[in-house]
Amino acid sequence: MAAHPGARGTARPATTSPHPATDKSPLVLSGATVVLPTGTVKGGRVIVDGTHIVGSAPENAQVIDVTNHWLVPGFVDLHNHGGGGASFTSGTIEDVLKGIRTHQNHGTTTLIASTVTGDMDFLAQRAGLLSELAEQGDIAGIHFEGPFISPCRKGAHSENLLRDPDPAEVRKLVDAARGQAKMVTLATELPGGIDSVRLLAEHGVIAAIGHTDATYEQTVEAIDAGATVATHLFNAMPQIGHRAPGPITALLEDERITVELINDGTHLHPASLQLAFHHAAAHRVAFITDAMDAAGFGDGRYMLGPLEVEVSEGVARLVEGGSIAGSTLTLDRAFKRAVTVDRLPVEDVVAAISANPARLLGMSDRIGSLEPGKDADLVLLDHQFDLKGVMRRGEWVVDPQLG
Secondary structure (H helix, E strand, O other): OOEOHHHHHHOOOOOOOOOHHHHOOOEEEEEEEEEEOOEEEEEEEEEEEOOEEEOOOOOOOEEEEOOOEEEEEOEEEEEEOEEOOEEOOOOOHHHHHHHHHHHHOOOEEEEEEEEOOOOHHHHHHHHHHHHHHHHHOOOOOEEEEOOOOOHHHOOOOOHHHOOOOOHHHHHHHHHHOOOOEEEEEEOOOOOOHHHHHHHHHHOOOEEEEOOOOOOHHHHHHHHHHOOOEEOOOOOOOOOOOOOOOHHHHHHHHOOOOEEEEEOOOOOOOHHHHHHHHHHHOHHHEEEEOOEOOOOOOOOEEEEEOOEEEEEEOOEEEEOOOOOEOOEOOOHHHHHHHHHHOOOOOHHHHHHHHHHHHHHHOOOOOOOOOOOOOOEOOEEEEEOOOOEEEEEEOOEEEEOOOOO
C-alpha cells in the first residue's frame, strides 16, 4: 500500500525520546484513575520494575505524579493492515516497522499484522517476512484476510484473486507463517469452508467469519465447526432481515463468538455499536482498526494490494466503485469515541480494546490488564481521554514528560 508522493508530508514521526524510567530504575505512576480487572481505582498507582508490572515498590523507585489522568492497559489490535504510510501487505521490513511504530504512538502495544487478498505465492512470501517480525516480538502474529472470501461481499479485495477456501491452500498459508498465523478470515459458506474452519481450529488458529454471504443456518454450522471471531461485524456481510436473520444474528447470539467492531464513526452507526454491546456484552467485543497505511499519515492516494484507494477527510474508499477500503483509525481515537460519543463505561471500553483481544490471542497471562507479573504495557490518558503517554514493556514509546 505505497502512498502517493503527495501524501508524504503529513507523516507523524515515531516518539522514542527517553524518559528517566528507561534506565530500568523502578517507577511508580501514582495518583491516576487506574482501570483494573477488579474495578476502577481512583488515586491508584502502577509500579513498573524493568519490563514488568510489580506488586510493591522497591526503595529506589522513582515516583511520578499522574493525578487527573487515567491509566489503562496497552491496546491490542487484532486486525491492522498498516499505518504511517507503510503497508503490512506489500512493504519492506523497514516499512512494516514504521507502521508498527505509528500505531504504538497511538497506544497499540500489541498488534496483529493483517494481509489483504493476493496471489497465493505472494501471500506465502509475505507470511515468511512477517513471521520474522513476530519471532522478534515486533508483532504478535499474522492475520490473513482473504483470499478465501465471497465475491458477493468482497469489499476492498480484488475479485479476480479470490478463491474458495480449499483446506490444502489454507494449510499452505498457515505453514508459510511458521507458527505465527493467528487468524484467517473466511467466507465459510463457500466450498471447503467448514473443513477449513476445522483445520484451523485443529492447528490453534482463529477461524474468523467475514466477507461472507452466509445464511443464519450456515453461520451456525461454521460456529459449531470451530469459528470464534466475526470479522468487522456488520461490514461486508448480509444485514439482519426479519425472515432471513443472516450471519449477524447468529454471531451476536453465540457466546463462543468475539465480534470485531470498527468504531470510527464511518463503518458503524452508533446504534449498531450499542446493539452489539447489548447482545454480545462487553466481554465479547474487540475494537479493531482495520487500518490501512493512511492511518496516522494523511489524505491522498494509496494502494491496497492491487487496488487504488482515495483517502479524503480520513475516509478511505476505492477509487473504482467507492467501497470503503479499511480505515485510517487508531485505537486511541476508538477509545475516546467509545467513551465520549457512545457513552460506554470506561471499563467496558478497556475490555474491548485490551483484555478481550488479549484473551482471544491466548496472551492474557502477559498483556491486557494492569496486574503484577504482566508486561508493563500501559496507556496514560488525560481527563478528556486524549493520549498523553504510552509504555511498552517498561519503555516509554510516547513520553508523557511529567517530570
